[in-house]
Amino acid sequence: MQSNDVNSTAAGANYTEEPRAVKPEELKYNSDGLIPAVIQDARTGAVLMVGYMNRESLRRTIEGGKVCFWSRSRKVYWVKGESSGNFFEPVELYTDCDVDTLLIKVRVHGKGVACHTGRYSCFYNTIAGFGGQGSGERFD
Amino acid sequence: MQSNDVNSTAAGANYTEEPRAVKPEELKYNSDGLIPAVIQDARTGAVLMVGYMNRESLRRTIEGGKVCFWSRSRKVYWVKGESSGNFFEPVELYTDCDVDTLLIKVRVHGKGVACHTGRYSCFYNTIAGFGGQGSGERFD
Numbered sequence: 001m002q003s004n005d006v007n008s009t010a011a012g013a014n015y016t017e018e019p020r021a022v023k024p025e026e027l028k029y030n031s032d033g034l035i036p037a038v039i040q041d042a043r044t045g046a047v048l049m050v051g052y053m054n055r056e057s058l059r060r061t062i063e064g065g066k067v068c069f070w071s072r073s074r075k076v077y078w079v080k081g082e083s084s085g086n087f088f089e090p091v092e093l094y095t096d097c098d099v100d101t102l103l104i105k106v107r108v109h110g111k112g113v114a115c116h117t118g119r120y121s122c123f124y125n126t127i128a129g130f131g132g133q134g135s136g137e138r139f140d
Numbered sequence: 141m142q143s144n145d146v147n148s149t150a151a152g153a154n155y156t157e158e159p160r161a162v163k164p165e166e167l168k169y170n171s172d173g174l175i176p177a178v179i180q181d182a183r184t185g186a187v188l189m190v191g192y193m194n195r196e197s198l199r200r201t202i203e204g205g206k207v208c209f210w211s212r213s214r215k216v217y218w219v220k221g222e223s224s225g226n227f228f229e230p231v232e233l234y235t236d237c238d239v240d241t242l243l244i245k246v247r248v249h250g251k252g253v254a255c256h257t258g259r260y261s262c263f264y265n266t267i268a269g270f271g272g273q274g275s276g277e278r279f280d
Contacts, residue, residue, distance in 0.1 A: 015257045015258055015259060016256075016257045016258075017257065019264045019265055019266070020265055020266075021265070021266045021267065021268035021269075022265045022266070022267055022268060023267075023268045023269070024267065024268070024269070036176055036190065038178050038187055038190060040187055044185075045184075045185030045186070046185070047178055047180055047187065047243050049236060049241075050176065050178060050236070050241045058267075062267070062269065062270050090270070092266075093266060093267040093270045094263040094264070094265060094266055094267070095263065095265045095266075095267060096189060096190070096255075096262035096263050096264075096265070097255055097256065097257055097259075097262045097264070097265075098262075099265065101189075101190045101262075101263075102267075103187050103263040115236075115237055116156075116237065117155045117156045117157060117237055118155055118156075119155060119237075122236035122237045122238070122241075123234040123235065123236050123241075123243040124159045124234070124236075124237070125159055125160055125161070125162045125234060125235045125236070125237075125239065126159070126160075126161045126162070126232075126233060126234055126235075127161065127162055127163075127164065127198075127202070127233040127234070127235060127242075128161035128162060128163045128164070129161075129163070129164070129202065130202050130230070130233045
């Protein structure tokens with residue numbers, strides 16, 4: 001996440017830092033030792049879910065070839081798809097300008113669905129009152 | 141984020157709940173009153189950044205037609221692109237099965253770039269040691 005855009009530069013202007021390969025120990029984990037990971041289908045570009053990782057689950061993800069989260073509710077390592085077979089194979093790993101968020105492009109195995117409801121993506125609910133297109137519709 | 145996939149159902153099977161329009165007050169904000177928002181370019185599908193919102197910044201986003209975050213570092217509301225002109229117009233708003241994450245598809249205005257470095261997306265850094273393709277390469 002970027003924290004401000006006061007120093008925004010025009011597209012094509014000099015960038016403030018070069019893209020680099022960030023070491024896992026350089027990432028900014030939160031006070032619980034976690035970093036959010038956005039999971040995107042490498043084939044379609046769809047955002048499938050957001051999970052949380054600690055240093056060890058990131059290591060397992062990279063070494064094991066299957067995305068492994070830290071379950072905040074169950075306090076366990078959790079290889080997504082371990083029981084369903086719908087696991088995520090990491091294809092590309094990125095972090096952002098603040099090195100506090102991961103973006104993982106994945107190949108979805110098994111039935112090709114991400115959500116425990118059987119849906120392709122976890123993001124199937126809309127937000128009530130949002131008319132879209134900048135309509136300014138009130139929601140409360 | 142889904143917390144487990146023990147109850148995964150086959151694609152096409154009965155879903156455990158219907159998609160619905162979730163009211164902003166039903167969302168699960170964290171202990172700081174925040175919810176992460178994944179920002180995706182509605183046109184290209186690229187993930188541009190992840191920011192945080194509280195109830196009020198979500199209201200401002202919906203009513204104002206420009207994505208408004210809560211800056212955790214500066215403790216202020218922050219309309220992305222307020223100074224640079226590269227603001228995000230929300231086009232579609234989704235939440236996930238756990239109603240604890242937002243996905244906002246946006247139209248990028250101004251110079252069409254999201255990052256304060258002038259880059260299109262904040263996710264321009266790779267993770268060191270990740271060979272991709274499930275290579276299992278060690279990173280430490």
